[in-house]
Amino acid sequence: MRKFAAAVLCLLFGAALAWALLESPPPVQHLPDKVLAALPQSGVEHPVTAVLLNFRSYDTLLEIAVLVVAVVVGMALKHADYDPWQSHGLNNALLSRLLQWLVPLMLMVAAYLLWVGSYRPGGAFQGGAVLAATGVMLRLVGVSLPGSLWVLRIGLVLGFAVFLAVAASVMLGGRPFLTYPEALAGNLILLIEVTLTLSIGLILLSLFAAAPAPVPRQQRASDSAPAGER
């Protein structure tokens, strides 16, 4: 009965939203034209990337800050004796063989998505998500990533740190916060995007790998021998 009432309420709210959308007044200024007019000054050739990383880069800076805070909170909630990089993978031959083909392809797709964001749909978030997916699949077969905890910490914070450093260092030339110099805009955006991709991949992977409650020890022994080594 309660589910039915909740469903009716949600449908009514959805209908109200649809009516509001249909009845909204036409926009006063046509933003896509303005974005396309300012596109040559932004350093990239794709309007979405230009808006995300140049015109409204403040929003992206805050987004990556929220992601860093989320992963810090997530990792703080794990049990004290849980080693985040030791994984007890599935003993699945098909998955291992498949990943021997898939992992190089996925890494290439991640790099391509990062690069093509300047010209076509793509960008740092999409490349970082594919990178995280690669890390998740590697964890599923028991491959733990090399590097110590400090390398992980630096990688998690690197994207936000570089973004903030670029945003603040442009003020040395007397420009306002986050206003890139026009000649360097494309290269600065690429630098920010590379570090953002690495950080987002590590953040999403850590939310999966380092955050959940651990498997109880007596159940861990029933899997194959842990293949992860530091």
Add this chain to the structure above:
Amino acid sequence: MTWWLEIPLLLALWGTAAAALGSQNLFRAVVMFIAFGLLVALAWVRLEAPDLALAEAAIGAGLTGVLLLDAVGHLRQRRGG
């Protein structure tokens, strides 16, 4: 315009959403959620937002689905063990 693509997509969106919310089996609900995420990515493509479609397929369907499956596994352990 291309109603033969959009009407089935809309029906499938409603169907998977209802199945994800209404199923008693948690594992089946998560699988329906992942399918819903992929269909929403298709809807974003139809709405001419390919960046959103890429992000939705990777993060919304992929990573959130994996996290939810993890949660279902731990819930099952708590309940059974």
